[in-house]
Amino acid sequence: MSAFIVLGAQWGDEGKGKMTDYLAEDADVVVRFQGGNNAGHTVEVGEKQYKLHLIPSGILHDEKLNIIGNGVVVDPKALLEEMKYLEDLGVKITPDKLKISDRAHLIMPYHRILDGLKESARGLNDIGTTKKGIGPCYTDKAERCGIRTCDLLHLDIFKERLALNIEDKNKLIQMYGGEALDFNEVYEEFLGYIEQLKDYIADTSVIIYDKKLENKNILFEGAQGTLLDIDYGSYPFVTSSNTIGGGVCPGAGVGPTMIDSAVGIAKAYTTRVGKGPFPTELDNEMGELIREKGFEYGVTTGRARRCGWLDLVILKSAARISGLTSFAVTKIDTLAGIEKLRICVGYKLNGKVIDYFPASLEDVAICEPIYEEYDGWDDSIAAARSYDEIPENAKIYMKRIEEFTGVKISIISVGPKRDQTMRITDL
Ligand code: GDP
Ligand code: IMO
Ligand code: MG
Numbered sequence: 100m101s102a103f104i105v106l107g108a109q110w111g112d113e114g115k116g117k118m119t120d121y122l123a124e125d126a127d128v129v130v131r132f133q134g135g136n137n138a139g140h141t142v143e144v145g146e147k148q149y150k151l152h153l154i155p156s157g158i159l160h161d162e163k164l165n166i167i168g169n170g171v172v173v174d175p176k177a178l179l180e181e182m183k184y185l186e187d188l189g190v191k192i193t194p195d196k197l198k199i200s201d202r203a204h205l206i207m208p209y210h211r212i213l214d215g216l217k218e219s220a221r222g223l224n225d226i227g228t229t230k231k232g233i234g235p236c237y238t239d240k241a242e243r244c245g246i247r248t249c250d251l252l253h254l255d256i257f258k259e260r261l262a263l264n265i266e267d268k269n270k271l272i273q274m275y276g277g278e279a280l281d282f283n284e285v286y287e288e289f290l291g292y293i294e295q296l297k298d299y300i301a302d303t304s305v306i307i308y309d310k311k312l313e314n315k316n317i318l319f320e321g322a323q324g325t326l327l328d329i330d331y332g333s334y335p336f337v338t339s340s341n342t343i344g345g346g347v348c349p350g351a352g353v354g355p356t357m358i359d360s361a362v363g364i365a366k367a368y369t370t371r372v373g374k375g376p377f378p379t380e381l382d383n384e385m386g387e388l389i390r391e392k393g394f395e396y397g398v399t400t401g402r403a404r405r406c407g408w409l410d411l412v413i414l415k416s417a418a419r420i421s422g423l424t425s426f427a428v429t430k431i432d433t434l435a436g437i438e439k440l441r442i443c444v445g446y447k448l449n450g451k452v453i454d455y456f457p458a459s460l461e462d463v464a465i466c467e468p469i470y471e472e473y474d475g476w477d478d479s480i481a482a483a484r485s486y487d488e489i490p491e492n493a494k495i496y497m498k499r500i501e502e503f504t505g506v507k508i509s510i511i512s513v514g515p516k517r518d519q520t521m522r523i524t525d526l
Contacts, residue, residue: 107324108363108417110371114429116140119156127315129157132350133340134322135172137229139398169202170350175292200303201249209268210235216275227373237339304352325417336375344421360424370404379407393433425509443468
């Protein structure tokens with residue numbers, strides 16, 4: 100049995116979907132443990148492209164069990180739409196292949212509405228959320244008034260909790276200038292969802308444990324990235340869950356002794372979507388060039404992603420916080436053709452050099468990145484299928500990642516497709 104984590108080492112969109120699909124080959128079970136449909140994970144197989152939000156990226160493999168863990172916030176409407184989208188693309192989804200934790204919290208219509216209203220009310224101080232209701236849903240979980248998937252199987256309880264919540268949330272919605280929800284309408288809508296989803300709901304912690312006893316391999320698929328973590332990210336410009344390695348335990352109902360390795364997915368440069376600090380951001384022609392070459396537009400919201408140089412301070416922080424055992428480097432092909440590349444190897448803060456991401460955004464704002472310059476490589480890299488075929492300068496660039504972070508690179512990705520991937524060492 101082996102259990103390993105695939106997680107984002109930067110601000111999300113590192114290529115977790117592609118890597119999960121690739122590594123699912125070595126797994127029997129693929130588990131999402133946090134986040135919700137704020138995530139957008141792209142998988143390309145042959146000529147087909149799949150955009151996944153809530154459903155684990157192992158779903159494209161027929162024989163794998165996919166689990167939406169208790170730490171995920173589940174919007175039933177979005178989930179059913181995604182199931183339909185996949186079925187239209189020929190991916191069969193049955194309760195044998197997909198399980199949803201009975202402890203997962205539900206994103207309700209009032210969460211989506213409040214996400215939007217609160218963002219508007221923040222004005223220039225908005226976070227730039229995906230407006231999918233993620234923050235308000237996790238807020239209710241912590242406030243202990245959330246509705247869970249197990250409540251869908253007890254209609255009387257569901258009805259009671261829904262009534263209480265709608266009464267409470269309508270006050271808030273109206274205070275923010277929104278339109279109150281009608282209890283009966285929401286209740287009727289949910290009766291339809293319950294009918295379609297009830298057979299998928301199960302105690303997934305028990306299932307994962309049984310699979311471990313059967314010696315099966317388990318892959319935990321992260322969403323978002325280290326710097327969007329609620330505790331260790333660039334707070335308050337973060338998401339509302341623990342995206343780091345430690346998030347797996349509470350988010351999937353497993354103990355820390357079960358995990359063998361954690362792979363941090365690292366894009367060969369840095370991007371972020373939404374607001375917040377970004378020390379190596381390139382707010383210039385080079386940033387635009389990288390955005391166009393890498394097609395850096397959000398999968399969930401379509402927003403242009405902000406682009407910048409590779410930041411090893413961030414990768415080293417990710418290695419420490421998530422206990423990374425290796426990195427998978429993606430999109431190294433996107434940098435092809437750029438003559439001189441820069442890598443950030445420290446921040447100068449109040450006259451001192453630091454190699455970790457500070458807690459206070461006031462400190463981050465005055466951090467000056469320290470750069471090293473590297474020679475680029477050409478387009479031939481996208482055709483590389485073994486380490487030997489990788490241009491020498493790209494090898495030097497990647498060696499610097501290993502040297503600075505003390506973490507090896509186990510996988511190199513040179514394009515979006517499954518076969519544009521090289522396994523270098525164990526995870
Ligand atoms: P995720 O959220 O971490 O799963 O990443 P996204 O799917 O949001 O964004 C990554 C994008 O890069 C997707 O369009 C992928 O198809 C694409 N991609 C992944 N790996 C590579 C790679 O090595 N090279 C290139 N050119 N594209 C890649
Ligand atoms: P994947 O899994 C990149 C960002 C939003 C915003 C902040 C809070 O595809 O890497 P939220 O809606 O979660 O309350 O928004 O987090 N964000 C992401 N950025 N990739 C993601 O997911 C993201 N999910 C949320 O843009 O800045
Ligand atoms: Mg994404």
